Amino acid sequence: MSYRLGCGIVRVVINMRLKGIRRFHYARDLEEALSLLSAYGGRGAVLAGGLDLARSARADLEGLIDISGLGLSYVRAEGGGLRIGATTTLTDLLESRPAREYLGGFLGEVLRQVAAPPLRNQATFGGAVVSAHPWADIPTVLVALGAEVSFQDEAGRHKGLLEELWEKPFRHIFKGAVLTEVILPPWDGAFAFAKLTRSAYDIALLNCACGLGIQDGRISWARVALGATPRRGRRLPWLEDLLVGKEPGPGLWAEVKELVPEKVEVGTDRRASGDWRRAVAGPLLTRCLARAARKVTGGNL
Ligand SMILES: Cc1cc2nc3c(=O)[nH]c(=O)nc-3n(C[C@H](O)[C@H](O)[C@H](O)COP(=O)(O)OP(=O)(O)OC[C@H]3O[C@@H](n4cnc5c(N)ncnc54)[C@H](O)[C@@H]3O)c2cc1C
Structure with missing residues (x-):
């Protein structure tokens, strides 16, 4: 299933399940996404791949803000580590050259065991970080790797260890913030x-x-x-x-x-x-x- 077809299906399912939704927005840049989130005051949510949103039953949600146009789909090698844009799909990450080279292909070993290929075409890495399901594999791997994340809210840019962010009320934080990047450090081992x-x-x-x-x-x-x-x-x-x-x-x-x-x-x-x-x-x-x-x-x- 392609990402575009997946988005269409997700949008139909979202309309069926999240009955409070009144508006879809395509944010043109980060500032617009943040000001929309702020305007909804907790009743709006960022839409990435939509896999978790489509399954959720949040009756309070009135607006969805699509962030696929923010230029956050990329994978870059840097100093032996990796920078992964939040809207990068799991398939794009799995297939990217920098990820295949990072730690001898370790991410491929993990991601091939995450969900099924059509879901990986749709699911984003940032969505996996914000959802952070207790049963999921990606959080376990990111904690072991010592991953850091960058996110932005109306107060500015923030960066921190994911392990520490997950100890905070992070779901509340992301009601008013956009996760932009996940940073994986280099390891000699x-x-x-x-x-x-x-x-x-x-x-x-x-x-x-x-x-x-x-x-x-x-x-x-x-x-x-x-x-x-x-x-x-x-x-x-x-x-x-x-x-x-x-x-x-x-x-x-x-x-x-x-x-x-x-x-x-x-x-x-x-x-x-x-x-x-x-x-x-x-x-x-x-x-x-x-x-x-x-x-x-x-x-x-
Ligand atoms: C059937 C199924 C099987 C799965 N199996 C596995 C598995 O085996 N292993 C595993 O580790 N995981 C698994 N997952 C979890 C999967 O990785 C996540 O559901 C997926 O990555 C979520 O990404 P998404 O882009 O669809 O998120 P969305 O549904 O778009 O968003 C999820 C949540 O995060 C918020 N959000 C998304 N992106 C951002 C952002 N950049 N900034 C701020 N907030 C954001 C949204 O508002 C929403 O609240 C599975 C999921 C499903 C549905």
Whole structure:
């Protein structure tokens, strides 16, 4: 399905579900988008790919502001990191050269496991960041990577760590702000991603992203995030601390697997029980860590 056809379908569905909508606006620039958001005073919303908006039942929404014309669809390599415009679709990101080169194609490994191809043609990266579903994979990965975001409201431009923004009432912030860019830093090492689902296109029952640097045979830095717990992805500082300075390999993975069940904070939702998540978190994390370590050493582990 093309992006244009997708937009048409989304617009019809939105009209059917969000019955309070009176107006669609095509913002010509960021200033216009912000002044429209401000004029609606919380009863207007930014429309990107529309996948989440089409499923929402927000009766209070009166206006939608399409931001596809703001020039925010791009992927740029910068100093070993990546800058991703907010309206870049997941497919465009997946296929872009800078993303394929970033961390040996790590984003491709993740995005190929996100939803199904027709949805990826429509879904934007910024939409995934603002929606930040607890079960989603992208937030877990962005927390592990230490992503930063830029956004603008009527007071000006803001930049900050996504991990910190998600601890704030960020949904309220984006009632009056437009997310413009996601910035991924460079890393001297490798990342891996793993998720457990019922089927290939289903959403995660548990997911994780692990990054490792290895120097002189020992782990020099570690980034580990676990998500869909059922909460949104969060780092595991106790595990990151435990890994640093150790020799990667079966002995360390066995130590981690033994500690995880008593250390992880998991819960029950309609998809899976806390007991099940506790039992599978160790194998999932160690599989992911072992993959990251093999990537750093060129499979030499
Ligand atoms: C069936 C299905 C399966 C999915 N599977 C997965 C999966 O396996 N893994 C995964 O990680 N995710 C998954 N997702 C989540 C998916 O990635 C998001 O739904 C999608 O990225 C949202 O983007 P969008 O452009 O459609 O957002 P929209 O619906 O346009 O917007 C979503 C929300 O964000 C706001 N918004 C959007 N862009 C901006 C912006 N730039 N500034 C301010 N506010 C903004 C909107 O106002 C709205 O509130 C799935 C979603 C669906 C529907």
